[in-house]
Amino acid sequence: MIRYMIRRTLFLIVVLVVVSLFTFLVFVKLPAGDPIARAVGRHPSPELVAQVRENFGLDRPLWVQYWKFASGMIPWPGLFLNEKVYFSYRNQTSVKEQILGRLPVTIALTIGASLLWLAIGIPIGIISAIRRGSLLDRAAMIFALIGVSAPIFWLGLVLLYVFHFWLGWLPTAGLPKGQSVVESVLEGYFVLPWFSLAITSAAFYSRMTRGNLIETMGEDYIRTARAKGISERRVIFRHGLRAALTPVVTMFGMDVAFLLGGAVITESVFQLPGLGQYAIVSLYAADFPAVMGVTLVGAFFIVVANFVVDILYAFLDPRVRYT
Amino acid sequence: MMRTAKPEVAAGYSFYYSVIEGFDDFAAGKADTISGMTAVDDYTLEIKLTEPAGDLGYRFAMPATAPIPPNPADPEAPLGVAEGHDDDYGRFLVASGPYMFEGSEKLDFSVPAKQQEPVEGYQPDKLISLVRNPSWVADDQDDLRPAYVDAITVEICPGCDQEVAEEKVANDEIDHIFTNGVSAQTARKFSQDPELQDQYFVEPGSGNYYISMNLAVPPFDDIHVRKAVNYAINKEGWRRLSGGEASGEIAGYYTPPGLLGNLLEGYDPYETPNHEGADSPEGLQLAKDEMAQSKYDTNQDGICDAPECKGVLSIGVVGRVAEAQHQLIAQNLAAIGIELDVKNFDNSTAYGKIFDPKNHIPFSVFAGWLQDYPDAYTFYFFPMYGPSILDQYNTNYSMVGADPEQLKKYGYDVTEVPGLDDKIEECAALTGDERVQCWAEAEKILMEDVVPIVPLIWSNVEQIVSSRIVNYTYCLFDNQMAYEQVAIRPEAQ
Numbered sequence: 184m185i186r187y188m189i190r191r192t193l194f195l196i197v198v199l200v201v202v203s204l205f206t207f208l209v210f211v212k213l214p215a216g217d218p219i220a221r222a223v224g225r226h227p228s229p230e231l232v233a234q235v236r237e238n239f240g241l242d243r244p245l246w247v248q249y250w251k252f253a254s255g256m257i258p259w260p261g262l263f264l265n266e267k268v269y270f271s272y273r274n275q276t277s278v279k280e281q282i283l284g285r286l287p288v289t290i291a292l293t294i295g296a297s298l299l300w301l302a303i304g305i306p307i308g309i310i311s312a313i314r315r316g317s318l319l320d321r322a323a324m325i326f327a328l329i330g331v332s333a334p335i336f337w338l339g340l341v342l343l344y345v346f347h348f349w350l351g352w353l354p355t356a357g358l359p360k361g362q363s364v365v366e367s368v369l370e371g372y373f374v375l376p377w378f379s380l381a382i383t384s385a386a387f388y389s390r391m392t393r394g395n396l397i398e399t400m401g402e403d404y405i406r407t408a409r410a411k412g413i414s415e416r417r418v419i420f421r422h423g424l425r426a427a428l429t430p431v432v433t434m435f436g437m438d439v440a441f442l443l444g445g446a447v448i449t450e451s452v453f454q455l456p457g458l459g460q461y462a463i464v465s466l467y468a469a470d471f472p473a474v475m476g477v478t479l480v481g482a483f484f485i486v487v488a489n490f491v492v493d494i495l496y497a498f499l500d501p502r503v504r505y506t
Numbered sequence: 507m508m509r510t511a512k513p514e515v516a517a518g519y520s521f522y523y524s525v526i527e528g529f530d531d532f533a534a535g536k537a538d539t540i541s542g543m544t545a546v547d548d549y550t551l552e553i554k555l556t557e558p559a560g561d562l563g564y565r566f567a568m569p570a571t572a573p574i575p576p577n578p579a580d581p582e583a584p585l586g587v588a589e590g591h592d593d594d595y596g597r598f599l600v601a602s603g604p605y606m607f608e609g610s611e612k613l614d615f616s617v618p619a620k621q622q623e624p625v626e627g628y629q630p631d632k633l634i635s636l637v638r639n640p641s642w643v644a645d646d647q648d649d650l651r652p653a654y655v656d657a658i659t660v661e662i663c664p665g666c667d668q669e670v671a672e673e674k675v676a677n678d679e680i681d682h683i684f685t686n687g688v689s690a691q692t693a694r695k696f697s698q699d700p701e702l703q704d705q706y707f708v709e710p711g712s713g714n715y716y717i718s719m720n721l722a723v724p725p726f727d728d729i730h731v732r733k734a735v736n737y738a739i740n741k742e743g744w745r746r747l748s749g750g751e752a753s754g755e756i757a758g759y760y761t762p763p764g765l766l767g768n769l770l771e772g773y774d775p776y777e778t779p780n781h782e783g784a785d786s787p788e789g790l791q792l793a794k795d796e797m798a799q800s801k802y803d804t805n806q807d808g809i810c811d812a813p814e815c816k817g818v819l820s821i822g823v824v825g826r827v828a829e830a831q832h833q834l835i836a837q838n839l840a841a842i843g844i845e846l847d848v849k850n851f852d853n854s855t856a857y858g859k860i861f862d863p864k865n866h867i868p869f870s871v872f873a874g875w876l877q878d879y880p881d882a883y884t885f886y887f888f889p890m891y892g893p894s895i896l897d898q899y900n901t902n903y904s905m906v907g908a909d910p911e912q913l914k915k916y917g918y919d920v921t922e923v924p925g926l927d928d929k930i931e932e933c934a935a936l937t938g939d940e941r942v943q944c945w946a947e948a949e950k951i952l953m954e955d956v957v958p959i960v961p962l963i964w965s966n967v968e969q970i971v972s973s974r975i976v977n978y979t980y981c982l983f984d985n986q987m988a989y990e991q992v993a994i995r996p997e998a999q
Contacts, residue, residue, distance in 0.1 A: 220857065220899055224518025225878075226888050227899050231520070234513050274630030275594045281631070340670070348673055355679055356670050360633060360659055454666045456632050464631065464664040469854060 184497075191493065195486045202482040203256060203475075207249050210466075210474045218469045222272050239272065252475050256483075264476055271473045273465065278476035281461055287364040289457035292449065293442040295373050296380035297435065304385035305431070308392025312427075313419060315397065323389060330386025339379040339452035346375060357454035376453040380446060384438060388431060395427035402426075429500045433492050440488030444481025507540055508532065509585050510570045514592045519878070522565045527554040558935035564879035567983065573602050579616035590619025597624035604653035604990060606639040634660040654977070654993035660684060672970065676702065678998070681972040682987050686711070688968045690749055696970050697752075704973075708752055709980045711967040712762050713876035714885075715754070717835065717960040718860075718903040721923035722913055723868040724814040725844070729924075730800035731810065732957040736776035737793035738838045739960050740783040747831050754963030756781050759953050762964045764982070765882045766949060767942040775953050776960075784841040797842045810843030820846040820869040823856045832871050861899050863916040870903055874965070880982050882945035883934055890952065892927045904958030924956045974998035 222235050236242050240251060251268045269278035307327070311320040346353045354372045358364070367373065399405065400423050408418045445459025458477055465473035507526070510517045511533040523529050527542025542554035559565065574595075576586040583589040591598050598613060600606075608627030615622065627635035636658040644653070661680070663671070672692040674680045688696070696706035719726040719735065726732055741756045748754070758774025778789030794808025802812035822832040829850055836846040846869065851859070860867050878884045888894055892907025905913070907925025914921075929951055933944035952958070967985050971978055971992075979991035 220854070220861065222518070223899060225901060226521055226894060226896065227518070228521065229897065230513065231518075232898055238514075270593070271630075275596060276630045284629070284632075336667075340667070343670060344673070348677060355674060355677075356667075357661055357663065357674075360635060360661070451665055452667045452670060454661070454663045454670065456663070460663070460665050461631065467665070 188494070191490050195490055198486045199256060199479070199482060200253070203253050203479055204249065206475055206478045206482075207252055210478070211248065211252070211471045212245070218272070218471055240268070252472075255476070256479050269472050269476045271465070271470050273468045273470040273473070278473050281473065282458065282476055282480055285456055285458050285461050288358070288455050289443060289445060289450075289459065291364050291368055291373055292376055292380070292446055292455060292457060293439055295368070295377040296384070296442065296446075297439050299377050299381035300384035300388055301435070303381060304388025305392050305428075307385070307389035309396060309419070309424065311389065311393040312396035312400070320393075323393075327386040327390045330382045331390070333383060335379055335383055336448045336452055338382060339376070339449060342375045342379055343452065356452065358456065376446075376449050376455060379452070380442070380449050388434070391431055391434065392427060395430060396423055399423045399427040425499060429496065432495055432499060436488040436492035436495075437485070440485040441481075443484040443488075445477065507543060507571060509574065509588050509595070511540065512585075512592065517570055519568060519570050522568070522878075523570070525555045525557055525559045525562075527556050560933075560935060560937040560941050561879070561881040561883050564881050567879060575600050575602075577615045587613075587615045594624070597628050597630070598622060599625070599628075601639045602642070604639055604642045604644070604651055605636040605658065606641075608635040608637045608657075610639075629662075631662050631664060633662060634658075636660075651990040653990045655989070658989055675705075675970050675972050678972045678974055681975050681994075683970065684986060686967055686985075688970055692970065693749075693752055693968050702970075705971050705975070707969040707971075707978065707980065709967045709969060709985070710762060710764055710982075711754070711876075711965040712764065712880065712982065712985055713874060713965045714757055714760065714762060715872075715874040715962040715965060716757070716760065717962065718870045718873045718889075719958055719960070720866065720868045720904055721956075721958055722905045722908060722916075722918040722920040723866050724920070725800070725802040725810060725812065725818070726868055727920045727923070728800045728802055729955075729957055730796050731802055731815075731844075733776065734793045734797035734800065734810075734842050735839065735844070736957065736960050737778060737789060737796055738784040738842050739962070740781070740785040740789075740834060740838050741962055742781040743783075743785060743834050744831050744962055745781075747827055747834065748963070749827075752966060752968055754965040757961035757964050759949050760959060760961050761882045761885045761945065761949055762877075765877065765880060765885065766946045767939075769942065769946040770949060773950070784838045790841055793842050803843070808842065815844045817847045818844055818868050820848050820871060821856050821859055821867055822848065822850045822871045823853050824850045828872060835871050860903050861901070863895060863897070863900050863902075863905065863912075866916075866918065867903065873903060873959070876985075882942075882948070883930075886930045886933070886945075886948065890926065890956075890958070891930050892925045906956060906958045926951045926956055 218239060219232060219235055219241070222239075223231055233242075240248055254262050255264050255269050257263060264277070264279035264282070266277040266279065270276075271278055271281065307323045311323040314320050343356060347355050353374050354370060358367045358372055359370075362370075400419070405418060405423055408422050409415075443458075445457060445462045447459035447463050449455070450457045450460040451463070458480070461473065462477040462481070465477065507523060507529070509515055510520050510523060511529055513533060520533065526540060528537055528540045529542065531537040532540045542556075544552040546552050553562065555562070565571070574586045574588045577583045577589060580589070587598065587600050588595045600613070601610060607625040609625045610627065613622065613625060627633075627637070638653075638656060668683070668685065669689050669692065671680065671683050672688055675683060676695070693706070696702040717735070717739065719732050721727060745751070745753060745756060758777060759770060763770065778792060779786045782789055784790040784793050797803050797810055798806040798808045800810065802810045802814055804811055820832070820836065822828055832848055832850060836848050839846055850856075856870075856872060859865055860870050875885055875889060888901045889904070890902065890906045892902075892909060892912070895902045895905065895908055895912055905918075905923055907927045908923050910921050913923065926948055929944070929948045933941060933948055936944050969980070969987055971987065974994050976993050976995050977991060979988040981988035
């Protein structure tokens with residue numbers, strides 16, 4: 184197990200290096216926008232252009248430029264997202280400060296939404312599987328179809344208009360000034376964003392759980408368990424669901440990691456100052472230190488989530504053993 | 507000013523202050539101070555210029571010249587409290603007006619710059635929170651800034667859904683949106699709903715949109731071609747695609763009328779019926795008559811028949827509206843024999859192409875200009891003044907006033923193009939009514955003798971406010987609601 188973890192950790196580092204290299208090449212060396220043009224304003228003198236180029240480090244050799252960015256990913260004091268490189272020229276702040284300041288919003292959004300979609304999606308999937316063909320199953324699958332089909336930006340706007348602007352039951356978009364994320368959560372500012380994200384994902388999870396559970400319940404070992412006289416509830420939850428949920432866990436890990444990198448549309452509709460919003464604005468402004476920072480943090484979450492999911496496999500599925 | 511001149515700060519607008527004696531020497535490190543600026547006493551600043559600048563007052567109204575107080579802990583620090591904040595003074599800013607960032611009183615300039623804590627009232631990309639500045643004393647004789655409201659909170663939400671913010675204004679949850687314009691749906695709602703009509707304003711935007719023709723690239727090196735293009739464009743159609751009348755006033759000339767004291771009211775040298783250009787029979791005939799005088803129309807039938815008129819590269823930007831407008835322009839020009847090679851790019855790429863004078867871009871359809879301050883100089887100095895042509899990030903897309911040396915340097919075959927540099931220099935030196943009159947004269951020279959552009963519209967800015975706002979006032983300097991003039995209705999407080 185330890186050897187496996189060491190191997191996966193090394194693999195994680197390689198993935199991050201590759202991601203950082205691609206991000207650097209795509210967003211810094213082949214940018215659609217010209218970061219210098221954004222920074223120098225109208226009518227820049229050649230001296231000003233040269234100064235800004237120097238400030239951004241664009242006058243240095245390619246490998247030096249890359250190393251400056253790559254070293255910012257080393258989790259060591261003074262190196263990790265260091266301000267000399269990871270400094271947003273668009274709003275004159277350190278990228279680390281922006282990311283750390285926005286992370287709680289994105290984490291709150293992710294945790295709430297993911298718990299909600301698990302709480303909605305998995306029970307619906309289980310009920311549909313064990314009551315296959317029933318009215319309940321059909322109703323659940325219609326919900327799943329609607330959820331899968333509804334674009335998040337549309338769903339978000341509909342929820343906001345109905346539950347805030349019309350009924351006034353839930354708070355508006357945005358977070359109140361001077362309030363912590365926890366206070367905002369307690370006051371319900373995340374309820375609509377959570378539901379917007381959760382409804383779509385819950386639909387996926389219910390379909391996936393249903394399909395997997397139906398397949399698993401037809402396996403030989405389930406028949407054996409029943410033949411041994413184990414109660415149906417125990418057969419489903421102890422033997423069937425455990426195997427059926429393994430792919431769901433994989434998907435969950437990836438989805439959560441993806442959201443931690445920023446839920447761009449949801450954050451935009453609900454005016455949440457999270458990582459997704461930061462990423463998209465930085466991208467539009469060709470603010471490449473910010474784009475590099477937020478992309479690498481997002482990539483970090485995804486590879487770590489992958490790693491955690493792989494480890495969890497062993498606990499969920501007794502057939503999996505690490506060597 | 508020393509901070510603005512400092513190369514490390516890389517201030518984007520420092521060129522406006524090059525007219526101050528010694529400014530450039532200080533910027534180049536050849537002097538310790540700016541020799542042309544002397545504080546005669548606590549209330550008098552003496553400025554010596556190297557050339558006349560009739561708009562100096564406006565230049566000193568820009569944020570770059572906001573006063574920075576000395577550091578109480580280090581009175582000798584050349585940049586005062588901004589010392590050590592080359593990149594981020596905004597978050598350590600000491601206010602000099604009626605409002606300040608919330609938490610400014612906690613700024614501690616006695617510790618080194620890197621250890622100072624920024625104000626809590628300014629969080630980039632998130633929040634600006636302004637509260638009353640206790641150090642500011644209103645002058646009873648000065649009613650410029652009544653500053654009625656006690657606090658102004660700006661939620662910054664770049665990239666956020668604008669329609670949600672607009673609904674919040676309609677719902678009185680927020681009072682105003684600090685942006686350029688509103689969505690078409692909201693504009694319709696506010697302009698048609700009797701209960702919301704008083705909260706909807708269409709203001710002159712002090713900006714324009716125009717088509718740029720490169721004077722140094724055939725066939726646009728021929729003034730008759732350029733005039734024919736002016737007659738041919740269906741400006742009304744272009745505006746309709748933009749969203750109709752609210753998007754702006756159809757432009758008969760280049761500079762927004764307000765900056766010319768409205769002296770040129772009714773002036774439109776290339777007017778066609780309903781501004782429909784070649785899409786109206788009379789407009790098409792006017793365009794053909796002009797084209798017939800061009801050397802590129804060899805049989806004088808009003809249709810350009812020279813190879814220079816085929817496959818003319820035309821740069822635009824991507825987007826449903828912009829692409830439709832580009833197609834309309836191409837269709838209009840086809841009627842007089844100019845076949846455009848239409849290319850649309852994302853904004854940055856498109857600008858990257860037209861910024862470089864070596865690219866010889868003949869025609870671009872997405873140009874626009876916005877004032878830095880309310881004076882026509884800001885419209886002429888960059889896009890219409892020969893000496894302003896730059897190797898990189900050039901905004902004189904038409905190469906107006908380029909001298910033979912510049913044309914040779916950038917690889918043009920054309921050796922001479924028209925310009926109005928002398929007139930611009932003359933106007934720049936004047937003040938008051940004479941100055942405005944001079945700019946109006948320059949405008950006629952530009953539109954009749956140089957003709958580097960097709961003016962399309964002078965843009966409007968649509969504003970919506972909540973029902974809580976009273977004394978709505980529009981600021982012509984920065985084209986936004988004047989926050990220091992408005993108040994909150996007493997019953998809504």
